[in-house]
Amino acid sequence: MLVTVAPFHSSTRTITSTMADTDSDDEYRRVHLPLSQNDNKCAACHKSVPKIKLCSGCKERVYCSGACQKEDWKFHKSYCGKTEGLDLDAFRPLLAWMANVSHIHRDKPIHFAMLHKIINNCNPDTPWVELSDGRQARLVVVDDRQPPIFPYSDPMVWWPLAQSAPVARKMQRRILYTGYVLPILTAVAGSLLSEIYTTTSRAGSHDKRVRLQYRSSPIADFGICRGAARVVAEDRLVFYSMKTRKFIGDQDPKDHYWLYFTSVKGEEVYLDFSMYPFNFTHLVNTVGYPPPQQAGVVTSVPCFWSERELRKRNLSLYTEQDRVSVLRNTKLQEAMQHCSNHMTDWDLNVFHIFMEAFSKKNLTATEKALFNSWLWESCRTLGEVLDTQLYKTYPKEPQTAFELDPNETLDGA
Known part of the structure; x- marks a missing residue:
């Protein structure tokens, strides 16, 4: 099976091993961590609560009640940004x-x-085998004595004993x-x-x-x-x-x-x-x-x-x-x-x-x-x-x- 991906967009960027010459704002960032599971203290009264209430805008401010959220808003509104x-x-x-x-x-x-033909019957109804080292699996015999061929245009040529072309394609995947x-x-x-x-x-x-x-x-x-x-x-x-x-x-x-x-x-x-x-x-x-x-x-x-x-x-x-x-x-x-x-x-x-x-x-x-x-x-x-x-x-x-x-x-x- 040959699978392809559309060519990259013309604006493709590449990873470089050296930093760019300019120090633009787009180059330097920092990770902004969200709330953790342990962030359960109300931002207003500082009490730990079993069931938190989050700011509906940023979802990064914890409250124990609507009253505390209202009290804190006069401070929080100056930097609260919407989270999508x-x-x-x-x-x-x-x-x-x-x-x-x-x-x-x-x-x-x-x-x-x-790259090579599968020459045995390893269809879904074939029993598994046990190797001398204890491994148990379905055996796939590959005749790799000949030069490789890829891709095979017909999956049944790649695996002649497959039950059907869909079964062969699934094996390829x-x-x-x-x-x-x-x-x-x-x-x-x-x-x-x-x-x-x-x-x-x-x-x-x-x-x-x-x-x-x-x-x-x-x-x-x-x-x-x-x-x-x-x-x-x-x-x-x-x-x-x-x-x-x-x-x-x-x-x-x-x-x-x-x-x-x-x-x-x-x-x-x-x-x-x-x-x-x-x-x-x-x-x-x-x-x-x-x-x-x-x-x-x-x-x-x-x-x-x-x-x-x-x-x-x-x-x-x-x-x-x-x-x-x-x-x-x-x-x-x-x-x-x-x-x-x-x-x-x-x-x-x-x-x-x-x-x-x-x-x-x-x-x-x-x-x-x-x-x-x-x-x-x-x-x-x-x-x-x-x-x-x-x-x-x-x-x-x-x-x-x-x-x-x-x-x-x-x-x-």
């Missing part, structure tokens, strides 16, 4: 689209199984979306820090402050979780190279990453763009979400959204082991002092160190270079959506669907 909330539920298709663009990036290495989970998530989260939380406003100002929110509650923190995703053997893939006579693993569900968002009220939601390789093919429609000149041909992309309703039903795919904040990381905040088109090597290296410390693994040179591009491109896309106010056209509820295998049904269906 971006609802995560409505906004998530854009974030999923940004992650998808990273997966189909022209510089991302192509998985060897996409599962392979395409494999790997680079942490750099892609960090690029998306970094763009939120860069383009949303460096905006601010005050009374009488024409500047716009935008902030993420979940339903009616502002987001207090966001970052990345690490842990294990619940994946059964038949939904994993293991590749066998006929050239090297070695088994090559897939993406590791025991070393999985996903985004978390915590609201001021303490509610938490998850966004995961990396479950498709495990046959958890939850898709979101992205038509109308990216800037028109960047839209490309891919309209439905992987995006799993875990929120309040799933929690009530005790449904979870994850066993969390660790997490790290992106929004409240002081080093990342310092790196955001430069606009995305003026980021320095030092700024980018802060992100590299952040990922290595969290994953306890060294990034390769390829991963670093790809992340640098992905961060800038995510910042550019998000910045344009905010500048043009395209987000105001987003529907309240995104369109979602599952891409099921033949004869597969959803649990409870």
Whole structure:
């Protein structure tokens, strides 16, 4: 499957390794942190309250009652600026689209199984195998003894034993979306820090402050979780190279990453763009979400959204082991002092160190270079959506669907 993205806009910016000659106001910024979950003291009487009331304008001032809010207004009105909330539920298709663009990036290495024919029966109804090292997965045999061919115009030529062309194309997508989970998530989260939380406003100002929110509650923190995703053997893939006579693993569900968002009220939601390789093919429609000149041909992309309703039903795919904040990381905040088109090597290296410390693994040179591009491109896309106010056209509820295998049904269906 060949997927393309529309050419970049003529005003494309590039990440530079040196700072610009001018010290314009646009180059130097600071991150403006929202309220945290611990900010529960009334701005007027300074009492801690279990249920806070927020200023309806800026949503960054806490009160215990309407009376206290009225009393404080004579002081607060001189700098209260309006905050425009971006609802995560409505906004998530854009974030999923940004992650998808990273997966189909022209510089991302192509998985060897996409370059050579698959010669065995590894259809959805084929039993999984157990390797000598204990790994359990569906076996994919790749005949990589011949020169690579990419792309295959006909998926049935690439995988002659596939049940159908749709089954073959789905296998291609599962392979395409494999790997680079942490750099892609960090690029998306970094763009939120860069383009949303460096905006601010005050009374009488024409500047716009935008902030993420979940339903009616502002987001207090966001970052990345690490842990294990619940994946059964038949939904994993293991590749066998006929050239090297070695088994090559897939993406590791025991070393999985996903985004978390915590609201001021303490509610938490998850966004995961990396479950498709495990046959958890939850898709979101992205038509109308990216800037028109960047839209490309891919309209439905992987995006799993875990929120309040799933929690009530005790449904979870994850066993969390660790997490790290992106929004409240002081080093990342310092790196955001430069606009995305003026980021320095030092700024980018802060992100590299952040990922290595969290994953306890060294990034390769390829991963670093790809992340640098992905961060800038995510910042550019998000910045344009905010500048043009395209987000105001987003529907309240995104369109979602599952891409099921033949004869597969959803649990409870």
